[in-house]
């Protein structure tokens with residue numbers, strides 16, 4: 001199947017394009033992580049090349065975002081250099097009806113939460129498969145943990161009713177190591193009744209750096225769908 005015919009790829013591309021179209025000249029832009037945001041970064045680069053978009057600066061949420069930004073000609077800055085982030089564009093693994101999220105499928109949720117939460121406008125870009133009635137129904141909650149605390153954190157998570165699993169590398173023996181040099185525990189909960197409460201409880205376990213529940217942060221969700229073979233973008 002060619003890239004153009006792959007409906008998931010098509011949805012991701014179009015939703016990335018739609019988000020990139022909302023960025024204005026002269027702004028500071030949070031650059032999210034993952035396969036969907038990668039398209040937004042590519043389209044931002046296209047707009048810069050065409051001269052449509054001038055004087056923007058990106059704040060990357062990961063090594064991946066930083067590499068892509070450099071590849072597509074987006075100048076980068078840091079949180080030390082700016083007094084605001086105007087807009088952030090980022091993907092998600094699940095989006096619930098209140099626009100709360102699970103993120104961290106790419107182990108980048110710690111830096112993503114810092115950047116996305118600081119942004120004046122945080123736009124989430126997803127394909128329709130990410131929309132759920134209840135967080136945790138398809139995806140575990142990623143928890144970034146300082147390595148020496150891994151065992152006590154796992155025990156504490158079990159006491160909360162979660163099933164923790166250390167995330168292992170693909171094409172790398174051993175665990176996934178985050179951009180901060182930590183590990184990720186993926187936690188399956190039977191049911192997440194109060195995501196805001198769980199977000200705080202998890203972060204309160206000593207040794208936990210950040211978890212992938214993003215509650216009350218989203219301003220707009222752009223959802224890519226394929227209808228009658230054509231990509232359609234809907235706003236939530």
Ligand SMILES: O=C[C@H](O)[C@H](O)[C@H](O)COP(=O)(O)O
Nearest residue numbers: 034035036091104105106108
């Ligand atoms: O750590 C990774 C991020 O939270 C991603 O934004 C999230 O996993 C969605 O990625 P994708 O767009 O590749 O599904």
